[in-house]
Amino acid sequence: MTSSGGFWYMGGYARYVWPCIVFACLVLVWNLWSARRYLAAAKIRAARALAMAASEAP
Amino acid sequence: MTVGAWEAFWLIVHREMRLSFRRPEQLLQPLVFFLIVTTLFPLGLSLQLSLLRDISPGVLWVAALLSSLLSLDSLFKSDADDGTLEQLALSGHGLTVIVVAKTVAHWLVTGLALVLVSPIVGTALGIPTDAFATMLLSLALGTLTLSWLGAIGAGLTIGLRRGNVLLSLIVLPLAMPLLIFGAGATDRAISGTSAMGALYLLAALCVFTCTLAPFAAAAALRITLE
């Protein structure tokens, strides 16, 4: 268990520990979000390419 | 008349040297840049010569790195532009020989020139003369390694837009260990302690790079040319 002062106080190191945890979580969230966006954009581009190919077909 | 690999090597080195000396101003540009960059530090920091001595190895090395980068662009570019590079690649001697010849020639006119000019710069930065031997040796090894790292970078970035910025972006991180050991060797020589450890590591880096980089640079050219 964390030492005196409780969980959020982190024994006096709160201003170092919590920003780290938050930053790491932000990095994880960013990875997921950006990967999802990338895939969605790729799907749209692929759909567009297929539509163009279909309309060009004789 | 078929030409062996060694003959091809010397022919290309000879050609590169002749081409370089045809435009002597081009040869001087990296040297002048080297002198200018080294001047910027004392001007910007306005330090006494004795204090300048402390930062002089770093300043010297950063300046040498930046001037080498400046000249790397020309390693393959002009030959790529007029199609000579493709002709050389098709010549049947293998890209590796060609790359070795071009890089060695390039080092002879740029890196070696920097090494020869460095005593002047060293004096301007307050490096004591008994540290010169280490300084020269470390710069010689370092610029050779840098020419090789630069050959890989140049091979990858021929013909790209803003290729020289990308070249720096690629080469500088690879050159950082070099900077650490090279400046470290000179630094130790200035402070009187033995620089042998750093010099050995620098030599090891140089040998490692000179052995493997030709293949990497040839592969880079193959990717760019095909």
Place this chain on the structure above:
Amino acid sequence: MWTWFYKLASPPYVYGVAAASMPWFLGLAILTIGYGLIGGLVFAPPDYQQGDAFRIIYVHVPSAWMSEFVYTTMAVAGAIALIWRIKVGHAVAAASAPIGASFTLAALVTGSMWGKPMWGTYWAWDPRLTSELILLFLYVGVMSLRSAFEDPARGDRAAALLAIVGAVNVPIIHYSVVWWNSLHQAATVAKLGKPSIAGSMLWPLLSMFVGFMLFYGAVLCLRLQGEVLNRERQSAWVREAIKS
């Protein structure tokens, strides 16, 4: 078993596997990371020397490990793609680069925050920190090089070569704490035999390692699908694939 390897070279197969396995990777990642964080932040006792500040280890060390692991994966995938001309390798490398760069940044930032209470400074030019910073530059270089080419296939090959050349840096980072006496702490977990860390502290940390690896797997699956689609836009199987 070798037929499975052959199948992995096929873009539609890889796309399907990635799409199907992503939820599993993500679910398991959330569980293991959750356990790791709760175990590490709440239940592990404070360190004898560092107090509660040591808890930064639960995000810092897994991030640093992932930064090296992802770079190695990127370099190996690039090498496979270059040597055997398997395009899926380039897709894996391209997908991994931004993920690895973000882990490197996380390692640098959390390490810096940890350095202030422990060593009194946010930064030091010691071998491990410096080589980790160089790793970040290498990631940026690889990503920039890939995007600088107009022909994406050529960009892939150039980036693969650069990744391989830069891979020399990874052992330097890893062994820097062994080769040089420096500020950064030496290995506590990976020592063979008994690790020099208490059990209640160790298990959440191991869970975080596993969790970050699984998380990389999940994000890789997503990005890999995107990369494969971008490279195979003209192919027939894409029509069915993007309907989902």
